[in-house]
Amino acid sequence: MQDLTAGLSTFSFDCGLTEDQEELLSLRARSAALSICGCAHAVFWCQLAHSLRGLINRHTTQRVALASERDSDLRVGILGLGHTGKQLLLCLLEKTDTKPSHIKISTRRPETAAEFAQSGVECYFDNGRLAAWADVLFLCCLPSHLPKVCASLHSHLPPRCLIYSFLSAVPVTRLARLLGHSFVLKPQYDFSACDRADMWPAHGQLITALNDPLLIEASCPLSVSGGISLGASWVYAVLYSLLNICTSASLGSRDALALINSLFLLKEPNTVEFNAQSYVNASYASALMPDEPFPWITLTDAQTKETPLSRFLSRSKSVQEAISAAYKALLEKKEMRDWGMDK
Template sequence: MLKDKDNSNGHMDISDSLPSLQFETALTAEQSLLLPLRSRAHCSTTGCLVSACYLVSVMNATRKEVFVAKNKTRAAQRIMQMGIDGDPAKIGIIGCGRLGRQLIKVLKTYSNVSNELIYVSTRRPESLSDFANAGMNVDFNNVWVASKCDVIFICCLPAVVNQICAEIKNHLTPDKLIYSFVAGYTAKKMANIMNFTNIIKPDFNWTDLSSKLPWSVAVLPSDCLGKKQLVEKFCPLFELTQPIVDDESEERLPVLPVFLDMHWLMRVVYACVNYATSQQVMSDVAVDIANKVFFQSVKMETTMKEILLEEHFHLPPESVATQLFETTESDHSTYLEQTNISMHQSTPAEAYFPYWDLTSVGSKVQLADVLKGSKSLRRAFIKRFSASFDKVIQF
């Protein structure tokens, strides 16, 4: 059993000194070989919850900045100065089993999501009476959640994902974001099913070295988020602070049994840019917002402005889901096309970003290279990542 002094997530296992109560006692030698999978699954679930909290944090920060940028009033400026969320996202959760319940817990605790902004669709809404009594919106209606919410987490079983996608696909607009935890379904596959590309799915990697790292499974994954030193290790850039152990492969000393990859991080950045674009925010303002949201500053030695403004020349064409301002003669124009037409009437097309296909945005982008190559930017990014959990984390 993993010793408490070695547990990377800092929790005590009360069965540590009681061999007869330990999980491994009843296992055969052959079954014991599979034990690392238990730690891997637990660490992956913890990573899913960390990634969800961070996403909601930066998305709400983006929405607040967009709200102020579009409302140049004293009231809007006062909201910014007081630290109040100007336009907080409504959070939808489709499927509320073991993962969904933990997701609600961490979003309320670490992302400061109020009860009235949480919408849950589950096959057994009566089992969530405690959530409903607390003021959350609970029902068995996937279309209702998709229509009402800005960020939609899909936590269902693979067996029902096609049915759910068919139900909600006609209720998704470009200002919405799908965040999938469905096993066996890549973001690209779900995008093809729903004909919707603003989708993120957290991807995890592991190596022979990382799989040997200690990890306690003695507590729920949601309880692991209370350790700041653990949480920041889930930031993909944190690994780059570790020494290289293999010069040929450039493999670095791992910090966790499993870890989020750079693809996920880049997609989170571009999801925020997509939202700003969908709200008719021009590209120069959008990158200032992104720079402030992800680095907590608009005065860095290297800003995101030049990087993002040139990025669409470096990303492959398939990364652009819809080019802005393309007019259409069809009577069945999409929401984004209609928005593009109205924007085009007053502003030149080059003033806005295209709408990025998040499923095609990976780690091979200029922004990723800049972050990897700059220690100061990495430190700022990791600091902002960790700060997402500062409001309630106990040190």
Template sequence: MALMKRLQKSAVEITPIDITHNLESLQFESALNDEEKQLLTLRKRSHAMVVTACTQATFFANILHEARQIKKQMKSPQKMTAKILQDKEARDPLKVGIIGCGRLGSQLAHCLLTYGRVNPKDMKVSTRRPETLEYLQNKGVDCFHDNIKLVSLSHVVFICVLPSQIQVMAEEIKEHIPGHTILYSFVAAYSPQKLKQILQTNQILKPDLSWNKESEQNSWDCSENVNTALENPVTVEKTCPFGNLKSESVILTNEKFGELMIFALLNMCTSLRLNKSDCLSILNLTLFGGISEDKLQESDFIKKTQDSHGVFPKFDLVKISQINTSVQKRVSSSEHLRKAFINRYMMMFEEYLKRRAMLGPDMEES
């Protein structure tokens, strides 16, 4: 009997060895000739770009959602963050729309549902072939082909169409975009200035992603899908606009994009009819965890006035993307603000892993 127990214990403790791990003949590259191997950098770049784009967009949607919940609890905003992470039913949920659901759009939808605070019933997807999105529909996501309907019902719209489709889409929706709606474009061929012209709105965010010969030499695991990649804290920090590890990524993000997230969040708070004081409270809590050492103030955005109960102007996000502001200078030069931003960025993905560890397999079904 004792021998049997020792054998059972040994069987549990011994980790099976995968004899095929790192076997060259089974690697993706083994089937390529020398000419084709020169193109492997394109595969790495493409994978890193999708991971970076999805991570940043998921974080952005999450902070907008949190800000809307905090607004509902303005009497004690400092106590809200932990409660938000526990509540299943949001009081004022962020309505998310995705136009185009190819490779990037579908990956983004999965990330928003997995790591973000987006409830399936608060997400809408408009695509020419909604019947192919059975997985999302089974989750409760409303999938259809009606861009006007989607834009009119969303607080933030992620544009994931091909460059050849953007002009037709713009003509279709430009007269139906609500003033409070933020358009987040992944269409690389169109600058924010061009998008502003054809969409007739200045509430546009576009990730500033780039690469160079040095960054393409950085290591990157292309074998993982996007959701799995975001379980790695190192990978997540590489995508953070103010992250300390972003120089180690294949895809580089300009810090300017982090600044644009700040202005976009402030605009949303203003659209919720909050005064300057409340807007700043929510912004500092949501993006910087309410740190006391250093906070963004009214004078960082506009000339300081005596009226703290007044409202901020609606900032032109496209114009902000072209000029230097004191906000970017403050965040870039402040160790406290940078560290706080990174912590908030990382926390969203860490909280998901904690919830999954507590709830186990049932979490994927909930």
């Protein structure tokens, strides 16, 4: 029988990659890095929000006889169950305290979620219903579907619902306009070739990757390495979103700051704490009463403009280190009570 591959150098055992082919390897590393970092950072936000709501609930219970479980448990919606949506769902179930019963999915093919439904995750096709229910709604749809998705959400989004976008090609300002909603968070990643970029595709399963100390360190939001970088505006928006959670609960400014500081262990000796001027300008801060909630912060402004928080964080090394420590503790599954997070 004649060997059809005879004489074809690319099918030879010792054939290496051409220069053009080697350049494509960076795309593989980029895709893996974006998946790992995107899910890890979303998981971090969810655990912070979940823990803060628990702290608020316990704080409120001290003054009110009854506080409902509904008020404390974070309700997570995922819109779209393609590759990104499934990876995110697996990470949320594995790495956060969010219960399966507090995760709902809207997808055009609900039958693809049968394996998750058995664990208590509800799946249907109704974007408006999902938006009205969720505290955070992850957009995991294709960019080409965005106009229809935004139209289906428009009249259903309550102000307190955070939209967290995985759509890399759509700027946060455009997304906010399409949704008619200002509580939008979108990480901005940049990738450049480097000697350490080959660390990212080392794992076939994303969950396995998020258990690797090397990748946990490399994906740390304030010091992302391995050829990928995350805009600091994401960190600012995360911190402002936590403040908005306190405002939504009608928590006074003094109590809001105390709980956020405890979340990151900022009451330790020799650490700088968040204060009113960390979040708002000096004149507003000076007039803010301890029992008065902070104003609602527009996250699109927090991600596109200089703010008191961006100035505060850029010069507060101890706060940066505390945020990094909390991130690593979460992904390494250390005892979360040590970080002000309720298990």
